[in-house]
Amino acid sequence: xxxxxxxxxxxxxxxxxxxxxxxxxxxxxxxxxxxxxxxxxxxxxxxxxxxxxxxxxxxxxxxxxxxxxxxxxxxxxxxxxxxxxxxxxxxxxxxxxxxxxxxxxxxxxxxx
Amino acid sequence: xxxxxxxxxxxxxxxxxxxxxxxxxxxxxxxxxxxxxxxxxxxxxxxxxxxxxxxxxxxxxxxxxxxxxxxxxxxxxxxxxxxxxxxxxxxxxxxxxxxxxxxxxxxxxxxxxx
Numbered sequence: 001x002x003x004x005x006x007x008x009x010x011x012x013x014x015x016x017x018x019x020x021x022x023x024x025x026x027x028x029x030x031x032x033x034x035x036x037x038x039x040x041x042x043x044x045x046x047x048x049x050x051x052x053x054x055x056x057x058x059x060x061x062x063x064x065x066x067x068x069x070x071x072x073x074x075x076x077x078x079x080x081x082x083x084x085x086x087x088x089x090x091x092x093x094x095x096x097x098x099x100x101x102x103x104x105x106x107x108x109x110x111x112x
Numbered sequence: 113x114x115x116x117x118x119x120x121x122x123x124x125x126x127x128x129x130x131x132x133x134x135x136x137x138x139x140x141x142x143x144x145x146x147x148x149x150x151x152x153x154x155x156x157x158x159x160x161x162x163x164x165x166x167x168x169x170x171x172x173x174x175x176x177x178x179x180x181x182x183x184x185x186x187x188x189x190x191x192x193x194x195x196x197x198x199x200x201x202x203x204x205x206x207x208x209x210x211x212x213x214x215x216x217x218x219x220x221x222x223x224x225x226x
Contacts, residue, residue, distance in 0.1 A: 004155075033213065033214065035216070041218065041219070042216040042218045042219050043156065043201070043216040044216075045213050045215060045216075048213050056213055058213075059213075091155050091156070093155075100146065100158060100161060101158075101214060103156045103157070104155050
């Protein structure tokens with residue numbers, strides 16, 4: 001059983017471009033969470049999704065950020081018109097029953 | 113804002129000694145707590161968890177203590193090894209009242225001296 005898979009591991013985007021981060025949860029897991037981490041800081045909750053539904057997006061900026069978890073395929077975190085302040089590590093986690101969550105290795109986004 | 117915080121941002125211990133990492137939380141409705149270990153360049157790794165109906169839980173070389181009276185959580189690592197060097201996060205899951213999301217504290221960096 002493969003763990004949570006995130007890709008790409010590293011992503012470089014110019015200001016104004018779009019960033020698409022992908023997360024494939026562990027097999028059998030229907031709960032997906034996205035977190036953002038700045039260097040030397042903790043993980044900040046962004047959004048919690050179950051299949052095809054956004055359960056809680058209270059941590060996600062209202063503009064430029066969106067997330068989806070379609071019936072088929074990975075969860076996608078999309079950042080439009082990226083700015084330098086979006087540079088961070090973005091972690092995805094999945095769980096079977098909304099308790100113990102397993103994390104991926106993260107996508108490190110650099111905006112230049 | 114975050115409801116979970118840590119008393120000590122860094123901790124340095126001698127190899128073989130025991131380590132204690134502390135955490136305070138503020139949401140009395142939290143019913144599930146987790147400790148994660150994060151090594152440089154990697155994602156958080158589950159260490160041990162505890163539910164609010166317990167006050168102690170033991171794993172392999174690790175023990176988590178929960179004091180609901182003072183809203184305090186601690187992680188004890190026995191016979192600390194160089195491989196234990198990492199950042200440790202406590203996290204709380206607020207359950208159905210909080211939307212099941214897991215909130216992380218700021219983290220404590222553990223240095224193990226050989």
